Each structure stands twice: as structure tokens, then as C-alpha cells.
Amino acid sequence: MQQASGAVARGSGRPLYREIADDLLAGIGQGIFPVGTLLPGEMELIQRYQSSRHTVREALRVLEDMGIVQRQRGRGTLVLSPEAQPAFVQMVKSPEELFSYPADSAFRVVAEEAVTLSGSAAQRLKAVKGSRWTRMSGPRTFESGMPVCWTDVYVLPEYATIARQLGGANSRPVYEIISKAFGEEVQKIGIEIYASSFDEERAKALGVDVGTPSLCLCRRYYGNKGRLFEISVSEHPAQNYSYSLEFTSGWQNAGHWSWNK
Amino acid sequence: MQQASGAVARGSGRPLYREIADDLLAGIGQGIFPVGTLLPGEMELIQRYQSSRHTVREALRVLEDMGIVQRQRGRGTLVLSPEAQPAFVQMVKSPEELFSYPADSAFRVVAEEAVTLSGSAAQRLKAVKGSRWTRMSGPRTFESGMPVCWTDVYVLPEYATIARQLGGANSRPVYEIISKAFGEEVQKIGIEIYASSFDEERAKALGVDVGTPSLCLCRRYYGNKGRLFEISVSEHPAQNYSYSLEFTSGWQNAGHWSWNK
DNA sequence: TAGTGGTCTAGACCACTTC
DNA sequence: AAGTGGTCTAGACCACTAA
Numbered sequence: 001m002q003q004a005s006g007a008v009a010r011g012s013g014r015p016l017y018r019e020i021a022d023d024l025l026a027g028i029g030q031g032i033f034p035v036g037t038l039l040p041g042e043m044e045l046i047q048r049y050q051s052s053r054h055t056v057r058e059a060l061r062v063l064e065d066m067g068i069v070q071r072q073r074g075r076g077t078l079v080l081s082p083e084a085q086p087a088f089v090q091m092v093k094s095p096e097e098l099f100s101y102p103a104d105s106a107f108r109v110v111a112e113e114a115v116t117l118s119g120s121a122a123q124r125l126k127a128v129k130g131s132r133w134t135r136m137s138g139p140r141t142f143e144s145g146m147p148v149c150w151t152d153v154y155v156l157p158e159y160a161t162i163a164r165q166l167g168g169a170n171s172r173p174v175y176e177i178i179s180k181a182f183g184e185e186v187q188k189i190g191i192e193i194y195a196s197s198f199d200e201e202r203a204k205a206l207g208v209d210v211g212t213p214s215l216c217l218c219r220r221y222y223g224n225k226g227r228l229f230e231i232s233v234s235e236h237p238a239q240n241y242s243y244s245l246e247f248t249s250g251w252q253n254a255g256h257w258s259w260n261k
Numbered sequence: 262m263q264q265a266s267g268a269v270a271r272g273s274g275r276p277l278y279r280e281i282a283d284d285l286l287a288g289i290g291q292g293i294f295p296v297g298t299l300l301p302g303e304m305e306l307i308q309r310y311q312s313s314r315h316t317v318r319e320a321l322r323v324l325e326d327m328g329i330v331q332r333q334r335g336r337g338t339l340v341l342s343p344e345a346q347p348a349f350v351q352m353v354k355s356p357e358e359l360f361s362y363p364a365d366s367a368f369r370v371v372a373e374e375a376v377t378l379s380g381s382a383a384q385r386l387k388a389v390k391g392s393r394w395t396r397m398s399g400p401r402t403f404e405s406g407m408p409v410c411w412t413d414v415y416v417l418p419e420y421a422t423i424a425r426q427l428g429g430a431n432s433r434p435v436y437e438i439i440s441k442a443f444g445e446e447v448q449k450i451g452i453e454i455y456a457s458s459f460d461e462e463r464a465k466a467l468g469v470d471v472g473t474p475s476l477c478l479c480r481r482y483y484g485n486k487g488r489l490f491e492i493s494v495s496e497h498p499a500q501n502y503s504y505s506l507e508f509t510s511g512w513q514n515a516g517h518w519s520w521n522k
Numbered sequence: 523t524a525g526t527g528g529t530c531t532a533g534a535c536c537a538c539t540t541c
Numbered sequence: 542a543a544g545t546g547g548t549c550t551a552g553a554c555c556a557c558t559a560a
Contacts, residue, residue, distance in 0.1 A: 335558030
């Protein structure tokens with residue numbers, strides 16, 4: 001229950017800043033502080049809750065960590081959402097983890113060409129129709145020769161020179177090479193997963209039967225200013241590959257260690 | 262560079278607590294504070310950095326938010342990892358978002374039976390061999406009759422009574438029904454995605470050709486105390502379905518709004 | 523019991539945004 | 542210029558853990 005003016009109830013054993021956060025949250029939920037408006041300033045909250053600035057700020061920090069408000073010096077505290085944003089979180093350390101290849105496999109570029117995306121290709125890649133890319137294609141295989149996948153990598157034409165650094169067993173991921181060579185900071189990665197089956201050409205290249213079910217992963221890398229700078233599409237023989245994810249409840253410290261009590 | 266004893270350099274324009282956090286981070290990286298040991302107490306850090314407790318605690322909070330240390334009253338500050346844990350974060354509001362079905366589709370249970378997992382089935386489901394489950398199977402179709410997927414849902418035998426609440430266009434997800442009815446709080450969800458192709462029985466049930474490529478999603482729900490309580494496997498005709506993910510850089514506020522500058 | 527981190531108060535100065 | 546949030550100090554009491 002939101003207290004329009006006055007301190008929150010105490011004595012429950014809960015910290016004051018949590019009570020204040022709950023009270024503000026209730027107020028937001030009830031529309032007393034609608035989404036898109038500013039919360040009262042810290043000074044006003046101090047008086048309202050008869051508390052100190054530190055305590056009020058702790059309460060606001062709780063809401064900020066939950067993604068409910070966003071604070072900015074000089075402006076105020078903006079209400080973003082009436083309820084906690086993420087209930088489930090997945091974290092990975094680096095983009096590499098999103099789609100790591102076996103260490104003893106190698107990517108061999110067999111074709112490199114400049115392409116301008118037709119409508120259908122652009123739609124499939126979720127890129128802009130008519131945009132220009134340099135495409136490098138080839139199989140990735142284990143040292144034993146067993147196929148891992150067929151890969152098409154699209155990069156911006158100005159980054160085409162990285163092709164020389166590709167290939168070989170120890171080659172780094174393309175996004176990483178570009179990131180280092182051209183200073184692109186990876187800001188966002190989109191992944192799309194779908195099933196298909198191998199056409200004749202690729203089946204032959206990988207040494208599998210035509211029509212073999214395949215798992216396709218299309219990854220889009222966004223760099224500085226959110227610009228799309230790389231798209232890679234990999235097609236894996238179904239029996240060799242699966243993609244796993246794990247989501248954990250809670251906003252904080254998801255997936256970390258704990259005290260070995 | 263970690264200052265073994267003494268204040269960090271100032272005047273860089275960066276807040277003191279960030280400088281301290283960086284300094285501690287460097288110390289952790291250099292093995293001065295090895296992973297698994299405790300950081301110096303707050304009082305010692307106050308003297309080392311000639312600062313106030315609040316400032317030192319802000320620095321420690323930074324490290325805690327990054328997943329580098331874990332703090333506990335009475336014990337101390339445990340070093341967990343030498344480097345920032347998650348560089349990329351994906352967040353979803355509820356498990357439902359991890360695999361939402363079209364609203365105008367309905368799941369129809371055509372078979373329900375008690376099963377004891379054989380070795381191969383247990384391996385495929387990543388469950389314990391010999392464990393007992395109740396399996397409910399059936400197609401999910403649009404109102405128009407077009408197939409969405411074939412689904413096998415495995416639940417713990419004691420939850421089998423939820424079968425009566427299944428089916429119909431507006432039916433809630435199984436995990437949600439169980440969660441409400443039996444108080445299982447979903448703590449973790451595992452998702453595995455792979456490609457396959459439809460066998461004769463399922464192809465017939467969904468009205469697709471035998472051998473049609475399919476995208477399979479196997480979801481595992483872990484509840485109270487991390488106990489696995491539901492497994493669901495869905496097989497989708499490839500042309501109708503793809504699975505998308507998006508990962509954003511940074512630990513904090515990933516995916517939230519921003520000021521409409 | 524000593525030491526840890528958790529909460530809280532009462533001040534202060536500053537950078538930033540808006541008017 | 543006024544108001545916002547960001548940083549910082551110097552104190553205080555408390556709950557929890559470990560020895």
C-alpha cells in the first residue's frame with residue numbers, strides 16, 4: 001500500500017530501504033507514479049519517508065537494479081516499467097560462448113565474393129535489401145575430416161581484408177578479428193535457429209546425403225553505434241549438433257558461486 | 262597497478278570508488294588476492310585507500326555486481342573470479358517468453374501414460390535412467406488446423422493430475438499450472454535445440470510428409486531445491502518455425518529503455 | 523568475543539539538466 | 542539559477558560468523 005505522505009511501517013525486520021522500495025513499487029503499480037513520468041526527487045522522498053538521503057538512495061538503487069526506474073543526474077528518476085524486468089537471466093562471458101566450435105576443427109574458405117542482397121536474401125538474413133557485403137563460404141571440418149558445418153560469413157566490404165586471416169585450425173572467430181583490427185566493439189548479438197536440410201552442393205561438400213536434416217544458426221553481430229557488421233550462417237548436420245541454453249531465476253548473481261557452507 | 266599500501270592516483274576525473282574498484286580488480290588479476298581467498302576487510306581498505314567506508318563499500322559493490330566477489334556479513338569478501346563474469350546478457354521476463362506459442366493455437370493431449378526411462382530415453386532427455394514420469398503427448402495446432410508442433414510433456418508422477426487442466430486454446434503452460442497448483446518455484450530452465458525429421462506416426466498426426474525436417478526444442482524445468490520436475494519436447498515442422506535470441510553487452514540495465522534524448 | 527559486512531544518519535560539495 | 546542525481550566524509554548501531 002502506497003503511503004501518500006508519511007513514513008512506512010517499521011518493525012517488520014526488513015531494512016528500511018527495502019520497505020521504501022516496496023512502497024514506491026506499489027505506488028508505481030497503482031499508477032500513482034505512472035510509467036514515463038518522474039518519481040519525486042530525493043529531497044521530497046526524504047521528507048515523505050522521514051529518512052536519510054542514503055537510505056532513500058538505496059531504495060532507488062533497488063528499483064534501478066530491477067529495471068523499474070532509470071536515474072539521471074539533472075533530470076530525475078524516470079519510471080520505466082510497473083514490474084520487475086527480467087525474471088530469468090542467461091549470461092555468457094564472451095560472444096564466443098554463444099556458439100563455440102570444437103577446438104580441433106578448421107574453417108576453410110572456398111569462395112569469396114562481393115554480393116548485393118536481393119529481397120529474399122535480405123529477408124532471410126534480416127539485413128537491408130540492396131546492401132552490399134563480402135561473403136566468404138566454406139566447410140568447417142574436424143581434423144579427421146568429419147564435417148562440422150557449412151558456413152557463410154557476410155562482412156561489410158571494408159572489412160573484407162580479414163579474409164587473409166581466416167582458415168586454419170587455430171583461427172579466431174571472425175567477429176573477434178574484425179573487432180581487433182577495426183575497433184568494432186560488439187554491442188549486441190542476435191541468434192536465430194532453424195531447421196533445414198542439405199541441398200546437393202553442400203551435401204557433397206560436407207560428404208553427407210542430400211536431404212539430411214540440418215540445424216542452421218544465423219548470427220548477427222552489431223558493433224559501434226549498433227551497426228550490423230557481420231552475419232554468419234552455419235548449417236550443421238543434425239545428428240552432430242545441438243544447441244543448449246540455460247536460464248536462471250533472479251536478477252542478481254545468477255549463476256555465480258556461493259559460500260561452501 | 263595494484264598499490265600494495267597507499268591511496269590510488271586521483272585527478273583523472275573518475276570517481277574514487279571506481280579507482281579503488283579498478284585497483285582491487287588489478288590486485289585480483291595479479292594474484293595478490295587469489296580466487297577463493299578473502300579480500301581485506303573494509304576497515305583495512307579504508308586505511309589503505311585513505312577513504313571513507315561508504316566509498317570503499319561502493320567500490321566493493323562494483324566488484325560484487327560484476328560477479329567478481331561475493332560478500333557475506335560476518336565472513337568477509339570472497340574472491341570468486343579474476344575477471345568480470347558476464348559480458349553478454351540475455352533477459353526474459355518469464356519462462357513463457359523462452360518459448361511462447363501462438364495464442365490462437367491449442368494443445369490436444371491424445372495419450373497419457375506412466376513411463377520409466379530406459380537408458381537411451383534418459384540420455385536423450387538428460388534425466389536419470391530408471392526415473393519415473395507421466396508423459397502426455399499430442400499435437401498443437403492452429404485453429405485453422407495447421408500444425409504448430411508435436412509435444413511430449415514429462416511431469417513427475419505426483420503432478421500427473423494436472424492433465425485435466427490441459428488442452429484448449431487458452432490453456433496455460435504446464436510449468437505454470439504445476440507452479441501454481443503445487444508451489445513449485447521455477448528456479449532454472451534448460452533448453453536444448455536440435456534438428457531432426459518427422460517419423461511416420463507424427464508426420465501423420467500433424468499432416469506433414471514423412472521425413473520433413475524438424476526443429477526440436479527440449480526444455481527442462483527445475484523447481485524448488487533445483488529438482489527437475491518437467492521436461493517437454495516439441496518437434497516443429499522446419500518451415501514454420503525458428504527460434505531467436507538476442508544478447509546485449511554489459512552487465513547492467515541490458516535491454517532497458519533509455520532517455521529519449 | 524572479536525571482526526565482519528548491513529543498515530542508517532547528517533552533513534557536504536559537485537556535475538549535469540532544465541528553465 | 543534552481544533542482545536533479547553523483548560522490549564523499551565521519552560518525553553510529555546492529556546482525557551475523559567464526560574462533
